[in-house]
Amino acid sequence: MLSELLETLCGLDGVSGREDAIRNFVISRLGGRPYTVDPLGNLIVEAKGKKPAKNRVMVTAHMDEVGIIATFVREDGLICFTPVGGVMPGVLTGRAVRFENGVRGVIGLPPVHLCKPEEKKQLPDLKSLTVDIGCDSAEEAGKLVRPGDTAVFDVPFVKLGGRALSKAIDDRAGVAVMLDMLEEGPAYDAVFCFNVQEEVGLRGAAASAYTAAPDYAIVLEATTAADLIDTPPEKRVCELGRGAAVSFMDRRTVYDKTFYDRTMALAAERGIPAQPKTAVAGGNDAGAIHVSRGGVKTLTLSLPCRYIHSPSGVCELKDLESLRQLAGAMLEELADG
Numbered sequence: 001m002l003s004e005l006l007e008t009l010c011g012l013d014g015v016s017g018r019e020d021a022i023r024n025f026v027i028s029r030l031g032g033r034p035y036t037v038d039p040l041g042n043l044i045v046e047a048k049g050k051k052p053a054k055n056r057v058m059v060t061a062h063m064d065e066v067g068i069i070a071t072f073v074r075e076d077g078l079i080c081f082t083p084v085g086g087v088m089p090g091v092l093t094g095r096a097v098r099f100e101n102g103v104r105g106v107i108g109l110p111p112v113h114l115c116k117p118e119e120k121k122q123l124p125d126l127k128s129l130t131v132d133i134g135c136d137s138a139e140e141a142g143k144l145v146r147p148g149d150t151a152v153f154d155v156p157f158v159k160l161g162g163r164a165l166s167k168a169i170d171d172r173a174g175v176a177v178m179l180d181m182l183e184e185g186p187a188y189d190a191v192f193c194f195n196v197q198e199e200v201g202l203r204g205a206a207a208s209a210y211t212a213a214p215d216y217a218i219v220l221e222a223t224t225a226a227d228l229i230d231t232p233p234e235k236r237v238c239e240l241g242r243g244a245a246v247s248f249m250d251r252r253t254v255y256d257k258t259f260y261d262r263t264m265a266l267a268a269e270r271g272i273p274a275q276p277k278t279a280v281a282g283g284n285d286a287g288a289i290h291v292s293r294g295g296v297k298t299l300t301l302s303l304p305c306r307y308i309h310s311p312s313g314v315c316e317l318k319d320l321e322s323l324r325q326l327a328g329a330m331l332e333e334l335a336d337g
Contacts, residue, residue: 002180002324003317006164007157009172015067015084015150016200017041018100022063022175026194029179042208043194045182053188053335058214058296059181059327060205061174061221062198062285065167066309067152068097068107070131073142077135079105082126084150085199089126091310097131098154103144105133105151153311162317163240169313171198173303174220177324187328188335198285202252205285209292216334217298219286220327222315223247223277225304237281238304240315243273243322247300249280252287259299266329273322277302299334301326 012021023043027035035045043063066085073079083092093109107129131151135141157166178192191212195204209217227239238245244267247253248260267274290298303323306314 002176002320003164005176005179006169006172006320007166009176010157010166010168013098013100013152014064015069015152016064016197018150019063019196022172023194026175026179029183031183033182038207038211040204040207041196042204044208044211045192047182047186047190047192049186049188049190049335051188053190055215055335055337056213057188057190057331057335058193058209058212058217058289059178059190059331060193060195060208060217060219060285060289061178062171062195062204063175064196064199065152065170065172066199067150068092068131070099070145070147070149070151072147073138073145074130075138077137077141078108078130078132079141079145080130086309088123089129090123092129093124095311096154097151099145099149099151101149103133104154105131108132155311160314163314164317165312165314167311167313169303169305169315170222170308171220173222173315173320173323176320177220177327180324181328181331187332190331190335195285202283202285202288206288206292209289209296213293214296217286217289217296218327218330218334219284219289219298219300220323221284221300221302222305222308222313223282223302224308225306227306234278237279238275238277238302240304240306240319242275242304243267243319244326245275245277245302245304247277247286247302250283251281252283253290253298253300255286255299256297259297262333263299263301263326263330266333267326270325270329272325272329273319274326299330301330
């Protein structure tokens with residue numbers, strides 16, 4: 001089941017540049033299909049479909065997640081760090097984290113009764129935050145964590161009725177959909193690219209798109225759902241329970257209108273729940289792919305996710321199924337059209 005695949009993938013750790021566990025898991029599920037791993041760490045799978053394709057379609061998702069990286073071990077044993085990817089200070093404070101070697105800690109903050117009145121109304125300064133791993137000296141802490149070690153949010157995957165709460169839904173959702181497509185067997189030949197380092201500047205996609213040299217690309221992502229009761233409808237971006245979100249523009253890409261219209265029409269024709277992503281915000285691997293080589297017509301389909309880039313992303317599992325259906329339908333449409 002897709003939900004079980006998502007749970008397994010979210011349980012793996014892979015901050016940008018440290019995607020090994022996710023890549024190894026995907027490789028273990030390829031069933032002997034040929035693949036390559038490029039120097040950056042992108043996993044590129046040439047998938048034989050049930051039919052030959054008229055057009056070369058690249059289906060892609062990124063394997064990395066946001067997190068932190070240790071930068072310095074203080075004399076008192078606390079670990080200085082910087083975020084990897086777009087993480088707000090308010091999301092970090094008081095959070096449990098787990099380093100890649102299994103060492104656990106918490107991102108500390110001053111006790112509220114020691115804060116000045118103005119400090120209580122502000123987000124903490126990122127430079128003031130440290131990770132407490134239970135050590136009292138640099139010598140002790142340095143044996144456990146070194147500068148360059150990365151950490152992820154230390155949280156379980158939890159089912160909330162028909163929803164899921166987890167870290168790394170962005171973009172293990174896309175990885176799960178791609179794996180499911182591969183295991184079922186795509187309708188047409190296609191190249192599947194599992195990219196690295198999206199969260200730090202779409203770096204893996206720039207390399208994999210150059211190698212794959214597609215005619216068209218389908219990017220599978222997770223995107224912000226701001227569908228909370230006090231948010232005006234025009235600012236909600238997309239909503240849980242209304243299906244996959246289809247982008248027409250973001251801060252890195254103006255999408256081909258014929259692709260956007262074609263996708264929405266096909267979703268309606270096949271009864272696949274879909275919705276527009278109604279904010280021109282954010283960006284994803286499409287930003288690097290669509291300008292690669294001589295240019296690539298690119299489509300982005302996303303899973304709506306509340307509280308994205310936090311330890312507690314929330315998605316609707318039926319939207320994940322919609323994303324899977326629409327991705328498969330558009331692969332058929334673009335490969336044969």
